[in-house]
Amino acid sequence: MKKSNISKRRRKEHLIAYAFILPDFLGLFIFVIIPIIYAFYISFFKWDFINEKIFVGAANYIRMWKDMNWWNAMLRTLKLTVLYVPLLFCLSLFFAALISTIRSKAGSFIKTSFLMPFAITSVIASTLWMFLYNEKRGYLNAAFKALGLSNQKFLGSGKQALVCIIVVLLWINLGYNMILFLSAIKDIPESYREAAILDGAGRWQVFRYITFPLIRQTSIFILVTTTIASFQVLDLIMVMTKGGPAKATEVGALYIYDRSFNMMEMGYGSALSVFLFFSLLVFSFVQMRLTSEEQGEGV
Amino acid sequence: MKKEPVKIILLVVFSIILLFPIYILFMSAFKEPGELFVVSLWPRKISFDNLKLVLNPKFLNSIKNSLFVSATVTAVAMILHSMCGYALARLDFPGKKLIFTTIISTLMIPTTTILVPLFMVCKSLGIENSYAGLIIPALFNAYGIFLFRQFYLDFPKELEEAAEVEGCGKVRLFVQIVLPLSRPMIVPLTIAFFLGTWNNYLWPLIINKKEEYQTIQVYLANMVSGYSTPWNEVIATAAMSAIPVFLLFLLLQKQLKEGIKVTGIK
Numbered sequence: 104m105k106k107s108n109i110s111k112r113r114r115k116e117h118l119i120a121y122a123f124i125l126p127d128f129l130g131l132f133i134f135v136i137i138p139i140i141y142a143f144y145i146s147f148f149k150w151d152f153i154n155e156k157i158f159v160g161a162a163n164y165i166r167m168w169k170d171m172n173w174w175n176a177m178l179r180t181l182k183l184t185v186l187y188v189p190l191l192f193c194l195s196l197f198f199a200a201l202i203s204t205i206r207s208k209a210g211s212f213i214k215t216s217f218l219m220p221f222a223i224t225s226v227i228a229s230t231l232w233m234f235l236y237n238e239k240r241g242y243l244n245a246a247f248k249a250l251g252l253s254n255q256k257f258l259g260s261g262k263q264a265l266v267c268i269i270v271v272l273l274w275i276n277l278g279y280n281m282i283l284f285l286s287a288i289k290d291i292p293e294s295y296r297e298a299a300i301l302d303g304a305g306r307w308q309v310f311r312y313i314t315f316p317l318i319r320q321t322s323i324f325i326l327v328t329t330t331i332a333s334f335q336v337l338d339l340i341m342v343m344t345k346g347g348p349a350k351a352t353e354v355g356a357l358y359i360y361d362r363s364f365n366m367m368e369m370g371y372g373s374a375l376s377v378f379l380f381f382s383l384l385v386f387s388f389v390q391m392r393l394t395s396e397e398q399g400e401g402v
Numbered sequence: 403m404k405k406e407p408v409k410i411i412l413l414v415v416f417s418i419i420l421l422f423p424i425y426i427l428f429m430s431a432f433k434e435p436g437e438l439f440v441v442s443l444w445p446r447k448i449s450f451d452n453l454k455l456v457l458n459p460k461f462l463n464s465i466k467n468s469l470f471v472s473a474t475v476t477a478v479a480m481i482l483h484s485m486c487g488y489a490l491a492r493l494d495f496p497g498k499k500l501i502f503t504t505i506i507s508t509l510m511i512p513t514t515t516i517l518v519p520l521f522m523v524c525k526s527l528g529i530e531n532s533y534a535g536l537i538i539p540a541l542f543n544a545y546g547i548f549l550f551r552q553f554y555l556d557f558p559k560e561l562e563e564a565a566e567v568e569g570c571g572k573v574r575l576f577v578q579i580v581l582p583l584s585r586p587m588i589v590p591l592t593i594a595f596f597l598g599t600w601n602n603y604l605w606p607l608i609i610n611k612k613e614e615y616q617t618i619q620v621y622l623a624n625m626v627s628g629y630s631t632p633w634n635e636v637i638a639t640a641a642m643s644a645i646p647v648f649l650l651f652l653l654l655q656k657q658l659k660e661g662i663k664v665t666g667i668k
Contacts, residue, residue: 123493138519139511212414233631279662
């Protein structure tokens with residue numbers, strides 16, 4: 104009798120557990136898992152949303168292979184990633200290391216200032232920087248003029264536009280990543296550094312051999328999340344340049360958006376999405392392997 | 403640390419550079435309309451003419467929509483994710499590992515790659531051009547579930563055991579004892595979900611074409627998308643719409659810094 108009581112209670116616990124999990128599981132299934140499967144399915148069709156879907160086999164993937172506009176767009180994504188990720192990484196680490204050494208009350212003001220741009224939405228940041236970048240009457244050109252530099256086109260220039268967008272990305276995300284680094288640095292026991300200094304280590308040596316190795320988990324986390332995010336930069340570009348001038352800022356994610364929602368080529372857009380998804384998946388697997396190796400070493 | 407003053411000066415100068423664009427935004431909002439593009443550090447005369455342009459019904463409606471959508475997403479997500487995270491951490495049931503792995507694997511799917519099919523799914527569910535379309539797809543986030551699970555794994559077992567002895571059921575235990583003690587995780591996640599939803603531009607742009615449900619980000623972005631941009635109104639609107647989040651930010655600074663540490667998410 105006692106036994107059946109226990110199993111009854113256990114069955115009740117199972118039911119409660121399923122009830123607790125069901126809403127989230129169902130939601131993730133419908134709004135994340137089904138879409139990725141559906142994208143894969145649609146990528147074998149030609150579909151403009153209005154007429155019937157037509158099965159075309161691998162035609163969309165063959166088209167992607169030959170589509171120079173797509174590869175140029177992906178090349179711009181890579182360019183953005185290669186410029187933005189190391190810059191953000193080094194700047195946020197540099198400022199975190201610097202802030203961690205000061206003891207003054209100014210530290211709080213500095214941290215808040217670094218984080219302020221993060222409290223601004225991407226659309227506000229975009230409009231604000233469009234105003235600052237304004238070619239004829241903007242603040243940046245006024246500052247350039249005061250410094251004796253020539254007038255720049257900024258977002259209107261094919262050469263400068265992508266860099267201008269990277270500047271805004273840095274401005275928004277620097278403080279957030281700096282705080283992540285800072286809290287990792289603060290978690291290192293002070294005695295480690297003191298011991299090294301007693302042994303005659305210089306400031307650079309302390310950073311190189313104590314601090315940096317001990318924040319590797321955070322470093323990898325920031326590298327992975329920033330790289331994945333850099334493949335997905337879309338809102339800033341859509342507001343500030345719409346891919347222009349002359350496609351200078353048309354990155355992969357924007358090309359997919361344009362094909363799908365403006366050209367209504369749902370099948371082709373899905374094929375490109377699937378490709379982007381798998382490239383990011385391969386990338387995050389490589390990164391995850393790196394992270395688990397770190398843990399294996401038992402840092 | 404002899405070099406401390408040098409470091410502080412360097413950092414303060416850089417902080418001011420970072421703050422400068424925000425200062426320009428608010429300062430310019432108080433300029434006279436004709437003076438907007440006159441480069442200066444201070445308005446010649448403080449004027450409310452730009453700000454008056456902002457307070458029209460469309461702007462107020464979009465602020466209302468954004469507040470409603472962000473608050474609803476945050477509240478519902480907290481309830482769902484804490485329940486799910488709790489069950490995964492503390493309850494026993496068959497298939498637990500498989501369910502957990504499935505949930506975690508969705509973390510690897512970046513939103514940008516599913517925008518097209520997600521739109522198609524929502525369209526076939528008939529929730530485009532509605533609050534439901536803005537809210538429901540924004541709720542489900544495996545990272546929130548994962549963080550709640552991690553939090554509940556470290557939860558003191560004694561509390562649950564004591565409650566069990568008292569004859570308290572699992573549901574009551576969760577609602578009356580576990581949830582009130584979950585503040586350290588609920589606060590940072592509330593900030594993260596609210597800011598994330600408030601900031602979102604792409605999804606509301608895709609899923610809703612009706613002015614009735616337009617969010618503030620879409621409203622503001624639409625202003626600069628035409629051939630001639632009404633800059634006075636844009637700057638004033640940007641400044642006004644930044645205020646709610648700035649207030650939240652200044653009030654919850656400490657929790658926000660703490661929250662970044664705890665959650666690592668935006």
